[in-house]
Amino acid sequence: MTFHxxxxxxxxxxxxxxxxxxxxxxxxxxxxxxxxxxxxIDSADESDALLAAIKSAGFEANLL
Incomplete structure (x- = not known):
């Protein structure tokens, strides 16, 4: 999955x-x-979980 x-x-x-x-x-x-x-990101996690992880690092992101 690719995130901006x-x-x-x-x-x-x-x-x-x-x-x-x-x-x-x-x-x-x-x-x-x-x-x-x-x-x-190559992960078994769903995109929502990865977006939440990016957000918890202090960044907004969008799935491309």
Missing amino acids: VPEMSCGHCTAKIETSVQAADPTALLIFDLDSRQVE
Whole structure:
């Protein structure tokens, strides 16, 4: 699943998102594209759970 995270702009942002998502699903794989402000997440969790994890890291996101 790919999410657009408009406020994600640096390595600190990606680290917070990765920590939060992997707290919910330790096996999740994340690929970040800071230029397009997108993160691709390979997880068994549903998109709603991943959106909640991103939000708990302090970022709003939209599923693409």
